[in-house]
Amino acid sequence: MIVKSLSLGDYRNIEKLNIEFSPGVNILYGSNAQGKTNILEAMYMCATGRSMRTHIPKEVISFGKDSAHIQMIADKGVFKDKINIHIKKNNKKGIAINNIAVKNINELFGTVNIILFSPEDLMLVKEGPSLRRRYMDMELCQLSRIYADDLSRYYKLLRERNTLLKEEKCDNMALDIYDSQLVEYGIKIMKERNRFINETALKAEIIHSDITSGKEELEIIYIPDVSEKDYARKMREYREKDIYYKSTSVGIHKDDILFNINGVNARDYGSQGQHRTICLSLKLAEVENVKEKTGYSPVLLLDDVLSELDRKRQLYIINSIKNIQTVITSTGIDDILQSINENASIFYVKDGVIEKKKKVN
Numbered sequence: 001m002i003v004k005s006l007s008l009g010d011y012r013n014i015e016k017l018n019i020e021f022s023p024g025v026n027i028l029y030g031s032n033a034q035g036k037t038n039i040l041e042a043m044y045m046c047a048t049g050r051s052m053r054t055h056i057p058k059e060v061i062s063f064g065k066d067s068a069h070i071q072m073i074a075d076k077g078v079f080k081d082k083i084n085i086h087i088k089k090n091n092k093k094g095i096a097i098n099n100i101a102v103k104n105i106n107e108l109f110g111t112v113n114i115i116l117f118s119p120e121d122l123m124l125v126k127e128g129p130s131l132r133r134r135y136m137d138m139e140l141c142q143l144s145r146i147y148a149d150d151l152s153r154y155y156k157l158l159r160e161r162n163t164l165l166k167e168e169k170c171d172n173m174a175l176d177i178y179d180s181q182l183v184e185y186g187i188k189i190m191k192e193r194n195r196f197i198n199e200t201a202l203k204a205e206i207i208h209s210d211i212t213s214g215k216e217e218l219e220i221i222y223i224p225d226v227s228e229k230d231y232a233r234k235m236r237e238y239r240e241k242d243i244y245y246k247s248t249s250v251g252i253h254k255d256d257i258l259f260n261i262n263g264v265n266a267r268d269y270g271s272q273g274q275h276r277t278i279c280l281s282l283k284l285a286e287v288e289n290v291k292e293k294t295g296y297s298p299v300l301l302l303d304d305v306l307s308e309l310d311r312k313r314q315l316y317i318i319n320s321i322k323n324i325q326t327v328i329t330s331t332g333i334d335d336i337l338q339s340i341n342e343n344a345s346i347f348y349v350k351d352g353v354i355e356k357k358k359k360v361n
């Protein structure tokens with residue numbers, strides 16, 4: 001699958017943009033703060049309905065304007081999909097797929113598959129568990145609409161339960177109902193996460209070993225907060241505590257992922273370079289995952305990450321993206337980008353305006 005074109009209107013610092021991507025490598029280059037990441041953000045939003053930078057949709061509307069527009073056309077060979085998103089200042093987002101309005105934002109998942117690799121991802125191993133849950137969820141949601149719906153349902157129930165816990169006199173019967181539903185959805189989500197991590201681990205562990213010439217053995221382990229069989233009992237056990245603290249302490253919203261290198265916890269003992277290699281392995285494993293699950297290659301967005309990696313890892317990426325559409329952003333064109341220059345489409349971004357170039361100079 002490829003993204004054929006992207007059009008933006010009043011999107012962040014971009015007043016108007018029409019871009020036709022090539023099916024291979026596309027390089028967006030330009031100085032800092034010109035709009036390169038904004039373009040990737042808009043593409044990511046078409047795949048997930050969300051920005052990777054903000055939870056507040058209206059932040060993407062250009063200052064002083066009332067709404068922003070995105071249109072993206074994806075080409076799947078036999079047919080094309082057109083996605084339109086209209087973000088309004090005082091209203092809900094309007095979304096249409098092939099000119100048919102969709103009510104549920106989750107319907108976007110699976111229409112285009114996008115894998116984004118950004119400098120923030122490099123924190124995945126080191127930072128708190130919420131980033132690692134977000135990683136699992138964003139990848140899984142793109143692969144399964146059922147998962148996306150179960151997850152939305154779970155978080156809605158969780159918010160309602162937490163509201164109930166904050167009430168003066170907590171209704172235990174209502175809590176019983178919430179608990180049984182949270183357990184039901186929690187177990188479904190847990191099973192999917194477990195399957196996903198096991199499948200990704202198999203691929204990422206091979207890639208990691210490859211990149212490190214067999215010196216490092218990566219192990220990726222899903223760490224659920226609670227086991228399936230203890231789920232209901234533990235929720236009951238923690239109820240008094242939950243009422244006291246007015247929040248839900250047990251469930252899949254506390255899950256985590258453990259990364260070991262040569263048997264040692266990489267979060268505590270790994271070097272920065274090792275963390276980066278883990279992320280790179282995960283992203284490339286995800287490319288394989290999507291191909292396997294959907295039959296289509298995903299589109300890879302590399303937001304300024306090449307400069308964060310050493311030469312060996314840069315080359316590994318360049319070799320891995322040969323057959324998939326990739327959009328790379330960069331402030332400068334170093335020799336690694338020069339090396340793919342010949343076969344890439346080059347765009348220069350300045351002040352929210354994009355200009356197609358024949359060659360980088």
Ligand SMILES: Nc1ncnc2c1ncn2[C@@H]1O[C@H](COP(=O)(O)OP(=O)(O)OP(=O)(O)O)[C@@H](O)[C@H]1O
Pocket residue numbers: 011012013014030031032033034035036037038039059060061062063304331
């Ligand atoms: N809602 C908005 N309206 C207008 N401009 C905005 C809005 N949100 C962000 N910007 C502007 O967009 C620019 C940042 O764009 P972006 O993050 O895409 O830069 P970039 O080219 O990726 O830069 P870098 O190389 O530093 O990552 C900033 O100048 C910022 O002020």
Ligand SMILES: [Mg+2]
Pocket residue numbers: 036037038303304329
């Ligand atoms: Mg940027």
